[in-house]
Amino acid sequence: METTSINSQGADLPKYRGIGVGLLGAGVVGSRVAEFLLAKHSGEDLNFNHHPLTLRSILIRNPQKDREFQIPPELVTTDPAALLENPDIDLIIEVMGGEYPAADYLNRAITNSKHVVTANKEVMAKHGPELLAQAAKFNVQLRFEASVGGGIPIIGPLSNNLVADDLYSIRAIINGTTNFILSSMVRGRLSFETALEEAQRLGYAERDPSNDIDGTDAAYKLAILASLAFQTRIHTSDIYVEGIRNLHTRDFQYASELGYAIKLLAVGKKGANDVQVRVHPTLIPKEDLLAKVEGAYNAIQIEGHLIGSVMFSGLGAGGLPTASAVLSDALGIARHLVSQERAPLTDGVLQSGDPVGKTLHVQPLDELKTQYYIRLSVHDRSGVLAQIASIMGDHGISIASVIQKDANLSLGTAEIVITTHPSREVAMQKALAKFRILPVVDAVESLIRLETASL
Numbered sequence: 001m002e003t004t005s006i007n008s009q010g011a012d013l014p015k016y017r018g019i020g021v022g023l024l025g026a027g028v029v030g031s032r033v034a035e036f037l038l039a040k041h042s043g044e045d046l047n048f049n050h051h052p053l054t055l056r057s058i059l060i061r062n063p064q065k066d067r068e069f070q071i072p073p074e075l076v077t078t079d080p081a082a083l084l085e086n087p088d089i090d091l092i093i094e095v096m097g098g099e100y101p102a103a104d105y106l107n108r109a110i111t112n113s114k115h116v117v118t119a120n121k122e123v124m125a126k127h128g129p130e131l132l133a134q135a136a137k138f139n140v141q142l143r144f145e146a147s148v149g150g151g152i153p154i155i156g157p158l159s160n161n162l163v164a165d166d167l168y169s170i171r172a173i174i175n176g177t178t179n180f181i182l183s184s185m186v187r188g189r190l191s192f193e194t195a196l197e198e199a200q201r202l203g204y205a206e207r208d209p210s211n212d213i214d215g216t217d218a219a220y221k222l223a224i225l226a227s228l229a230f231q232t233r234i235h236t237s238d239i240y241v242e243g244i245r246n247l248h249t250r251d252f253q254y255a256s257e258l259g260y261a262i263k264l265l266a267v268g269k270k271g272a273n274d275v276q277v278r279v280h281p282t283l284i285p286k287e288d289l290l291a292k293v294e295g296a297y298n299a300i301q302i303e304g305h306l307i308g309s310v311m312f313s314g315l316g317a318g319g320l321p322t323a324s325a326v327l328s329d330a331l332g333i334a335r336h337l338v339s340q341e342r343a344p345l346t347d348g349v350l351q352s353g354d355p356v357g358k359t360l361h362v363q364p365l366d367e368l369k370t371q372y373y374i375r376l377s378v379h380d381r382s383g384v385l386a387q388i389a390s391i392m393g394d395h396g397i398s399i400a401s402v403i404q405k406d407a408n409l410s411l412g413t414a415e416i417v418i419t420t421h422p423s424r425e426v427a428m429q430k431a432l433a434k435f436r437i438l439p440v441v442d443a444v445e446s447l448i449r450l451e452t453a454s455l
Contacts, residue, residue, distance in 0.1 A: 018054040019334050022083030022114075024105055025096030026060050029119060029146075031069040032323035033093060034058060038072070053091070053334055057083050061096075084108045091333060093326060094118040103127050110134045110142065115337075117329040119146035119322055125220040125236050128227070141336070143329035148174065148221045151321025152314045154300050158228040165304035167229040170268035171451065174221045176296035176317040177212035178244050178264040180204045183294045186252050186261070192245065204296055214243035215279040218266045226268040226277050229302065232360040234268075234277055240365045242280035251375060251446050254405065254417045255283050258373075261291035265451060274361040276368060283373050283450045366426040371400065371450035373419050376435065377442040380414040384440045388416065391434045395427040413442060419450065 023034055037055040058075050059082070083089055084105060092109040094116065096102050103123045109116050110131065118124065123131070124147045135142040145155045158167075173179050177199060184195040196213065199205035211217045219239045226234040244264055255262050265282035268275065284291045289311055293299040298316025303309045315321040378384045385402065392399060398421040405415040420428075428447070435441045 018052045019091055019337060020056045020086070020089040021053050021330065022056060022086065022089040022092045022109075023058045024080075024083065024092060024094040024102070026058050026067065026071060027095065027097070028319040029322045029326065030058070030093075030095040031067055031071070032319040033095060033326055034071055035069045036323060036327055053330055056089055057086065059083055059096075080105055080108075084112055084114070089114060090337070091115045091117065091330060093330060094120055094123075095322075095326060096120075097122075099123055099126060103131070106131055106142075107134060110138050110140055113138050113140055115140045115333045116142045117146075117326055117333065118142070118144050119150075119326055120144075121147040121217070121220040121224065123147075125223040128224065129233065141333050143333065144224075145329050146322045146325035148224050149298055149300060149312065149314070149325075150176075150316040150318065151324045152298060152300065152312050152316055153325070154225070154312050155228070157312070158225070158302075162229075162302065162304065162307060165306040167302060167304040167307075168270045169303035170222070170225050170229055170266070170300070171290060172218075172222070172225065172266040172298070172300040173263055173290060173293050174225075174266050174298050174300065174316060175212055175215075175218045175264060176298055176315070177205045177209060178215075178218070179293065179298070180296045181213070182244065182247070182252075182262060182264065185247070185249060186256075189249055189252075191249060192247055213245055215241040215264065218264060218279045222266040222268060222277055222279060225266075225300070226275065229268065230270045230275050230360065232275065234275070234362070238277055238362040240278040240280065244281055246446070247281055247448075248446065250405075250415070251373075251448065254375065254403070255373065255448075256286075257403070258283075258401065258417075258419065259286055260284060260373075260450070261286055261288075262448065263290060263293070265290070267451065270360065271363075274363045276363040278365065278368070281448050283448055285452055288452075366424075366429075368425040368449075369422050370425070371420050371422055371452070372428055373417070373446070373448040373450060374432075374444070375446040376416045376418070377413055377445055378416055379440045379442070380408070380412050381440070385416065387438060387440060388418070388435065391431050391438070392418075392420070395423075395431045395434075397421075397423040397427055397431055415445070 023030055037053055057077055058071060059080055060076050063076050092114050094102055094106055099122045102120050106116055124144050132142055148154055180199050181195045184190050184198055219236055219241045222239055223234045223236050252262055260283040263282055263284055266279045268277045290299055299311055299313035301311045400419045400421050403417045432444055435444050
């Protein structure tokens with residue numbers, strides 16, 4: 001007769017049949033997860049106390065698709081019920097991506113008393129609190145370490161190690177595709193289009209890169225980070241998002257001359273009664289650690305009143321790093337199943353769906369106060385700068401530096417690059433509107449916000 005051990009989180013777990021795993025998706029990450037689950041790695045099975053993680057089924061959209069890793073055909077199914085309603089599967093790993101049907105599959109798994117691991121930032125950003133509430137109701141675990149930083153451990157520290165602190169700042173480079181593109185634009189002086197093509201050729205960018213280059217992917221991740229760090233629910237719709245499509249090689253050249261690097265930065269800041277959350281290209285001083293993050297690497301800097309400043313960095317995407325985080329979550333669940341301990345669910349707002357303490361107001365972008373970099377194409381004649389300075393003065397904007405670049409004698413134009421002292425976003429936008437109708441201004445070519453330690 002088969003012996004069972006009582007599992008305090010979900011249904012009874014057969015003691016000797018192992019922990020059955022169902023895998024949703026077999027793409028870049030899923031194939032790596034399957035490979036590790038099916039093979040011996042470094043001579044050892046992935047198990048705790050002789051309770052191995054046993055891969056029992058893999059849901060695949062297209063079984064005929066060529067893959068680097070050959071999946072045993074007997075494990076393949078196109079029927080989600082074969083995993084979600086299978087009594088021999090205790091743990092569902094979701095690495096298929098996208099909001100739907102992934103969110104529905106996770107909900108079905110939880111209501112069938114299955115533990116869940118996901119790498120899906122869109123699902124967790126949009127449905128995380130609801131799914132975690134379901135997990136608590138059905139006494140199962142939902143873990144999502146890979147949803148933000150790929151292989152960078154950040155959900156665990158925010159949920160456990162840093163909960164005693166009052167965290168007030170997040171500054172993060174959390175999209176490897178855009179960081180690779182921006183690094184290429186600097187190193188090779190490539191145009192955005194050429195750098196994107198290179199990223200696609202090397203596998204760093206998808207065929208449709210919109211979610212990455214428009215900042216959407218980073219916004220999903222920031223919603224998760226800010227909700228955990230600031231203990232208030234942040235919706236993706238709360239976040240101001242601006243991508244990198246409009247950056248020009250000249251902006252990188254001028255920024256460097258001024259002592260800055262340009263990064264797509266995710267920023268979250270908490271005040272006494274409000275939070276600001278935004279994703280946009282940002283000038284960062286070259287001496288800042290984030291300015292030194294190159295290529296496909298990611299970095300997340302957290303600041304708190306007790307911890308000071310701490311930074312987590314590494315490869316934020318890719319099959320191996322993300323699979324590492326997914327498998328760590330799976331093995332963490334396995335450890336608690338075997339030991340019959342009750343593992344803590346994610347603390348705070350993502351668990352309950354309600355803020356801990358008072359609800360914080362999300363600050364509109366108009367209320368932002370920061371420094372700015374502006375590049376204008378203007379008529380090459382005397383008095384132009386005085387007209388521009390007058391408009392800025394009328395809106396309470398103080399100029400920090402001005403440089404004039406690349407006079408074009410044949411066209412009679414020049415470029416003026418201005419940086420400002422801290423100013424209100426609403427004032428800056430009004431000044432830009434005035435610039436656009438000023439006869440001596442041909443175009444407002446760039447507006448990029450600055451982020452320094454003092455802001």
